Amino acid sequence: MTKKRKLGRGVAMVGAGMSPFGMFADRDSKDLVIEAFREMVNSVDKGFEPNDLDALYLGNFTNDFFVQQSHWGAILVDALGLVPKPATRTEGACASSALAFREAVFAIASGFYDIVLVGGFEQMSKQSTEQVAEGLALAASPHERQAGFTFPGVFGAIATAYFDRYGASREHLMNVTIKSHDNARFNPKAQHQRSIREIMASRVEKATSKGAAIPSWKDEKEFLADPKANPVVAWPMHLFDCSPISDGAACLLLVGEEIATSFTDTPIYVRGLGQASGRSLHAAEDLTSLEATRSAADEAYQMADLSPGDIQFAEVHDCFSIAEILSIEDLGFFAPGTGFKAVEEGLTRLDGPKPINTSGGLKCKGHPVGATGAAQLIEVWQQLRVTADRRQIPAGDLRFGAAQSMGGTGGTCTFTILERR
Amino acid sequence: MTKKRKLGRGVAMVGAGMSPFGMFADRDSKDLVIEAFREMVNSVDKGFEPNDLDALYLGNFTNDFFVQQSHWGAILVDALGLVPKPATRTEGACASSALAFREAVFAIASGFYDIVLVGGFEQMSKQSTEQVAEGLALAASPHERQAGFTFPGVFGAIATAYFDRYGASREHLMNVTIKSHDNARFNPKAQHQRSIREIMASRVEKATSKGAAIPSWKDEKEFLADPKANPVVAWPMHLFDCSPISDGAACLLLVGEEIATSFTDTPIYVRGLGQASGRSLHAAEDLTSLEATRSAADEAYQMADLSPGDIQFAEVHDCFSIAEILSIEDLGFFAPGTGFKAVEEGLTRLDGPKPINTSGGLKCKGHPVGATGAAQLIEVWQQLRVTADRRQIPAGDLRFGAAQSMGGTGGTCTFTILERR
Numbered sequence: 109m110t111k112k113r114k115l116g117r118g119v120a121m122v123g124a125g126m127s128p129f130g131m132f133a134d135r136d137s138k139d140l141v142i143e144a145f146r147e148m149v150n151s152v153d154k155g156f157e158p159n160d161l162d163a164l165y166l167g168n169f170t171n172d173f174f175v176q177q178s179h180w181g182a183i184l185v186d187a188l189g190l191v192p193k194p195a196t197r198t199e200g201a202c203a204s205s206a207l208a209f210r211e212a213v214f215a216i217a218s219g220f221y222d223i224v225l226v227g228g229f230e231q232m233s234k235q236s237t238e239q240v241a242e243g244l245a246l247a248a249s250p251h252e253r254q255a256g257f258t259f260p261g262v263f264g265a266i267a268t269a270y271f272d273r274y275g276a277s278r279e280h281l282m283n284v285t286i287k288s289h290d291n292a293r294f295n296p297k298a299q300h301q302r303s304i305r306e307i308m309a310s311r312v313e314k315a316t317s318k319g320a321a322i323p324s325w326k327d328e329k330e331f332l333a334d335p336k337a338n339p340v341v342a343w344p345m346h347l348f349d350c351s352p353i354s355d356g357a358a359c360l361l362l363v364g365e366e367i368a369t370s371f372t373d374t375p376i377y378v379r380g381l382g383q384a385s386g387r388s389l390h391a392a393e394d395l396t397s398l399e400a401t402r403s404a405a406d407e408a409y410q411m412a413d414l415s416p417g418d419i420q421f422a423e424v425h426d427c428f429s430i431a432e433i434l435s436i437e438d439l440g441f442f443a444p445g446t447g448f449k450a451v452e453e454g455l456t457r458l459d460g461p462k463p464i465n466t467s468g469g470l471k472c473k474g475h476p477v478g479a480t481g482a483a484q485l486i487e488v489w490q491q492l493r494v495t496a497d498r499r500q501i502p503a504g505d506l507r508f509g510a511a512q513s514m515g516g517t518g519g520t521c522t523f524t525i526l527e528r529r
Numbered sequence: 530m531t532k533k534r535k536l537g538r539g540v541a542m543v544g545a546g547m548s549p550f551g552m553f554a555d556r557d558s559k560d561l562v563i564e565a566f567r568e569m570v571n572s573v574d575k576g577f578e579p580n581d582l583d584a585l586y587l588g589n590f591t592n593d594f595f596v597q598q599s600h601w602g603a604i605l606v607d608a609l610g611l612v613p614k615p616a617t618r619t620e621g622a623c624a625s626s627a628l629a630f631r632e633a634v635f636a637i638a639s640g641f642y643d644i645v646l647v648g649g650f651e652q653m654s655k656q657s658t659e660q661v662a663e664g665l666a667l668a669a670s671p672h673e674r675q676a677g678f679t680f681p682g683v684f685g686a687i688a689t690a691y692f693d694r695y696g697a698s699r700e701h702l703m704n705v706t707i708k709s710h711d712n713a714r715f716n717p718k719a720q721h722q723r724s725i726r727e728i729m730a731s732r733v734e735k736a737t738s739k740g741a742a743i744p745s746w747k748d749e750k751e752f753l754a755d756p757k758a759n760p761v762v763a764w765p766m767h768l769f770d771c772s773p774i775s776d777g778a779a780c781l782l783l784v785g786e787e788i789a790t791s792f793t794d795t796p797i798y799v800r801g802l803g804q805a806s807g808r809s810l811h812a813a814e815d816l817t818s819l820e821a822t823r824s825a826a827d828e829a830y831q832m833a834d835l836s837p838g839d840i841q842f843a844e845v846h847d848c849f850s851i852a853e854i855l856s857i858e859d860l861g862f863f864a865p866g867t868g869f870k871a872v873e874e875g876l877t878r879l880d881g882p883k884p885i886n887t888s889g890g891l892k893c894k895g896h897p898v899g900a901t902g903a904a905q906l907i908e909v910w911q912q913l914r915v916t917a918d919r920r921q922i923p924a925g926d927l928r929f930g931a932a933q934s935m936g937g938t939g940g941t942c943t944f945t946i947l948e949r950r
Contacts, residue, residue: 111583113641113642114640114641115639115640115641116537116538116638116639116640117537117639162532163804169599170593170599172591172593172594172599172667173593173594173597173599176594176667177667177671177674178590178591178594178620178622178667178668179620179621179622179667179668179669179670179936179937179940179941181620181621181806181940181941182621182622182670182806182807182809182936182937182940182941183670183671183940185806186670186806186808186809186812190806191806191807191808191820192805192806192807192820192821192824193805193806194804194805194806194825194941195621195806195941196619196621196628196631196632196804197619197620197621198617198618198619198620199599199600199602199618199619199620200600200602200603200616200617200618201599201600201603207617210617211617211632211635211636213639214632214635214636214638214639214641215632215635215639216639217537217635217638217639217640217641218536218537218538218634218635218636218637218638218639219535219536219537219638220534220535220536220635220638220802221534246593246597246598246599246600247599247600248600249600249603249604249607250598250604253598381641383584383615383617384613384614384615385602385603385606385607385611385612385613385614385615385616386603386612386613387607387612388603388607391607399612399613400613403613404615515600515602515603516600516603519600519602519603519604520600520602520603520615520616
């Protein structure tokens with residue numbers, strides 16, 4: 109049913125940079141984008157002159173609301189010293205910079221531009237937690253908001269439905285969290301770089317130094333089951349099931365395929381693209397699967413002439429632990445109702461056959477919403493180029509990696525397959 | 530210096546619809562978009578099945594701020610019954626849906642999509658005037674805002690500089706206003722459909738019926754010079770120099786050139802595209818010209834192999850009367866410092882050699898900011914198809930029309946040339 113899509117001109121990714129993700133009281137959107145931009149410029153193996161850029165596509169969710177300033181395209185072009193180059197902002201909630209990536213691909217594939225910057229950024233930590241929750245809720249559907257849902261509640265309801273249908277439990281979600289923390293140990297840009305075991309040890313140390321009662325957990329799961337260590341947010345979503353409030357920016361460079369090797373000997377090519385929209389939960393026939401993810405994946409696989417088994421690793425949109433399980437099923441990596449077992453069996457670990465969220469995912473890398481889509485694609489690019497340092501997956505025959513982004517409760521989903529040739 | 534741009538595949542506009550523009554207490558963004566969408570569907574000469582759409586591009590400035598709801602792509606796809614079709618929102622302040630148009634063109638020209646909807650919408654009138662001013666100021670640069678400028682103030686400063694440099698006066702701006710009102714008499718979708726003379730007559734009638742002192746103005750300029758009838762907003766910008774607060778939506782349909790005649794025997798083709806960014810006024814070398822307009826125009830003329838003299842009529846971004854004069858100069862229609870004389874001589878009237886803002890412009894058609902870019906292109910489409918009814922310009926050899934959009938104080942500018950073959 110999905111049409112087979114194609115591009116009239118190939119597009120390759122030849123550079124990328126990121127600010128650290130975290131909470132930075134002293135830095136604003138401009139500072140973060142400039143840092144990511146500089147790293148991107150320096151990442152281009154054979155050098156790159158910013159004045160050669162044709163255009164910028166910038167994903168941001170809602171600086172309108174968070175920072176009371178819109179029209180960031182013009183502001184950032186000026187800040188980067190790139191006036192009068194054109195800049196276009198895209199918004200699709202937490203998929204905003206995944207949309208920027210697509211528009212940059214189309215603009216190059218159309219023949220109009222040759223060299224295009226994709227950026228994403230968000231500045232969240234200067235708000236109170238309540239303001240961030242209110243801001244993020246702007247991405248939910250009016251129906252969800254009217255019913256009183258915030259996102260932890262929505263994904264809590266999804267998790268409950270999933271538990272009920274497939275016999276999974278909170279313990280299975282803990283496996284996602286433990287893996288994310290394990291991976292993020294090796295990501296120097298991540299907001300949370302400690303494994304759960306390291307966090308446990310530091311809490312023991314802290315209690316000891318304060319002369320307080322020393323907690324004793326026999327393993328990570330006992331820690332995560334301790335309501336003091338991991339309080340409930342919206343059952344069964346606990347603190348460690350939720351991605352954090354983050355500031356950050358990501359930039360990457362796309363060029364026409366035929367000029368890619370003048371930037372690097374290792375360009376990474378766009379092999380498949382998919383995007384789809386979904387209804388909010390009030391209209392869902394099934395809470396355990398998101399139609400927009402399935403549709404976007406179908407479209408990308410058809411374009412790429414690939415099947416889920418061909419994708420060797422992926423970044424998926426784990427805004428909450430349960431979302432990672434839904435995604436790896438909806439993307440076809442694991443059959444419906446088996447994702448939680450796959451995680452339990454370690455199949456999605458760094459050393460497993462299908463590594464998922466090698467970056468640490470939104471949970472640990474951080475989730476500055478407008479930057480997330482671009483940052484996911486940067487992780488896939490680094491893995492395919494075998495430049496992911498200590499979190500590098502086995503480099504033997506790496507060829508296809510992918511990233512899935514999601515806005516709202518699957519209101520907007522994208523799936524992008526990258527290829528190393 | 531501008532590169533010569535091209536598209537790998539031609540793109541044509543084959544349908545369009547608009548809600549009325551105005552202040553509608555009982556209608557929200559969804560209602561307005563649905564109305565524009567229905568009219569667009571019915572406008573397609575040979576019929577069109579909405580399910581054949583591949584994707585939607587939607588321009589909106591800041592429903593985030595105005596309506597406290599983001600992620601409108603997903604909401605509108607659902608409202609239009611088009612799930613799971615993908616939707617991408619673009620934002621570039623008051624140029625937001627001009628950007629949506631460009632992205633739709635690129636997506637089709639890339640070969641990825643064939644049939645794409647472009648929409649624009651904004652919902653402003655439910656706010657207080659102060660809230661609207663605050664919301665619109667989000668599009669200004671941080672420097673402009675820090676200095677205490679709102680947009681009437683910014684354009685007031687521009688007008689003052691123009692007066693000083695070229696010897697123009699408030700009276701010359703009045704000519705723009707009078708023309709806009711004259712044109713809007715013939716636009717059934719316009720927010721203000723009365724000529725200045727009709728407004729004067731109605732004020733006389735009102736005073737008479739109330740037994741109040743009957744005002745006597747000898748002509749339109751005396752009316753516009755009367756501070757009671759036309760109070761100052763930010764000198765020299767008076768009420769009738771400013772576009773109104775508006776609600777509205779606009780939709781149009783783009784398709785690949787080679788399938789265009791299966792939709793209509795009169796497709797209108799995309800001939801030239803330009804987009805550029807500009808610095809805010811604190812960094813401008815010259816307040817009487819906007820570099821982003823000049824750059825965008827250069828790019829579009831080069832792509833189209835046309836010069837300003839070839840463009841037979843245009844819609845330009847007259848958020849304020851002075852902006853229309855700057856635009857017709859920056860687009861090359863009239864030499865710097867001569868735009869105000871051209872307007873005075875009637876050259877830009879409906880029956881003049883270079884009709885400008887035949888729709889009534891933002892001033893009279895209305896300016897629901899996110900809808901404006903698309904609405905301008907719809908006016909050009911209607912004129913080229915000779916379906917503009919009583920405001921139709923002479924149809925003899927109509928071939929090229931254009932639209933210029935602007936976000937902020939020239940922070941983002943686009944220029945689009947359409948062609949009838």
